[in-house]
Amino acid sequence: MQTGQLRTVGAIGGVYIAQSVLGGLTWTGLPGVLRAQELPLDRIGLVSLIVLPWALKFLWAPAIERVRLPCYGRDRSADIVGTGIAIVVAALFAVGFVGPVPMLAVLGVLLFAATATATVDIAVDGYAVARLSATRYGWGNAAQVGGAYVGSAIGGGVFLILVDLFGWMIGTWSMAVLIALICLPFVFLARTDRIAAERSHVPSLGAALRRSEVRAGLLIAALYVIAQKTAMGMFGPFFIDAGYSLIELGLLSGIGSLTLGLAGALAGGAIVRRFGSRPVLVGAVVAQAGLLGVLALAAGSDVVSAVAVAPLALVATGAIMAVGFVALYAQFMAWSDPRQGGVDFTLFQCMDAAISMISGVAAGLIAERFGYGIFFALALGISLATIPLILRAAAPGPDAARA
Structure with missing residues (x-):
């Protein structure tokens, strides 16, 4: 990979890390803190509503892409990212004042x-799709997924440790400062490499949905996320209830993401290149x-100890999900049109x-009503049921991730 491409990958990787710091804080850190405050599981499940902007951002994506790529002029990615990150940092400082409750x-x-982060x-994403086409997206995808795991380790691991040692305010403000610092390289790079251009294509949702690759990708995304993420939001509360402290949970989450999770992201590209995306998705x-x-047994019987299962669950799940999402996102990036990648x-x-x-909110309700044992058993059944559906949905589509 050339020096310019390496700088681009590093810069976008920093933004992906920053985004995932906020995601890790929300998905792993905050539920653990709230459970330590003895809030009920059904209320903790409401944390999943923070994902709402990520579910709805397709509504304003065409407008953002038209601002980023005007009919004539320079790429405005740096302006959009700089403004958004400033809003995120200000919001985290406000959260530090408010407290967890x-x-x-x-x-x-x-x-x-x-x-703002969405x-x-x-x-x-639009910048990466356009700038990294010469790399076949492999390096960009490694930065995307690897950055997500590093950010999750910080937001879900380091954050909990800081909160346990120094309190909510210091933990939250530390995350705000870190996010600002690691996004600066992208802002500087994107601002210096802008070239004025004339563009005839107008980004739109209609142009995307008319493509068969996009329609197939949406189905595969739904099936895969149901299989992999339904139970994730309850891992932290389950192990808090089993006797783990916030600092212990933070260390395990951080180790899982920074070691096996990051290794899985880096190795995932090679595995997908060798076997193709379809078998890798199913294997994950x-x-x-x-x-x-194993979690269902630990929660519903005395066969396996929940305390003993925690290291396996929090560390191994990082590698499992990393490899699977490398396959999934490599396919998505290859299916995206560079003229409207965003x-x-x-x-x-x-x-x-x-x-x-949706699955996160449902998870909190089910676990609170029926207990962890039934919940994890139900999540197991759902995962197994998606396998034939993923095989069928992925079969007709182009296997671009192999390239």
Whole structure:
């Protein structure tokens, strides 16, 4: 890979890390903190509503792409990303003042921050699709998925450790400062490499949905997320109830993301290149189903200890999901039209976010009503049921991730 491409990959990787810091704080860090405050599971499940902007960002993606890529003029990715990150940093400083409770106030501010982050993501994805076409998207996809796991380790691991040691305010403000610093390279790079151009294509949702690759990708995204993410939001509360402290949960989550999760992201590209995306997706679902089976036993019987299962669950799930999402996102990036990459890729991510939000809220309700054992067993059954559907949905589509 050439030096210019390496700089681009590093810069976009920084933004992907920053986005996932907020995601890790929301999905892993905040539920653990709230459970430590003894909030009920059905209320903790409401945290999934913060994903709403990620599920709906397809509504404003065409407008953002038209601003980013005007009919004539320079690429405005740097302006969009700089403004969005400034909003996120300000929101996190406000959350630090508010505290983890009252919960609704925190959720409201984080929802605002998530909207800004989702908008930033539209611009960065579009920029990556256009700038990294010569690399076959492999490096960009590694930066995307690997950055997500590094960010999740920080937001879901380091954040919890800081909160446990120094309190909510210091933990939240530290995340805000980190996000600002790691996004600066992208803003500088995107601002310096802008070239004025004339563009005839007008980005739109209609242009995306008319393409068969986009329609197939939306179905595969829904099935895969149902299989992989339904139970994720309950991992933290389950292990808090099993006796783990916030700092212990943070260490396990961080180790899982920074070691096996990051390794899985880096190795995922090579595995997909060798075997193709379809078998890798199915293999990841099978592995996740096995893990859910172990959790169901730990929660519903004395056969396996929940305390003993925690390291396996929190560390191994990082590698499993990393490999699977490398396959999924490599396919999505290859299916996106470079003339409106921010729109096409956003549609795939919105399906991911919508299903994650719905399944997360449902997970809290089911676990609170029926207990962890039945919940994890149900999640296992759902994962297994999606396998034949994923095989069928993925079969007709082009296997671009092999290229």
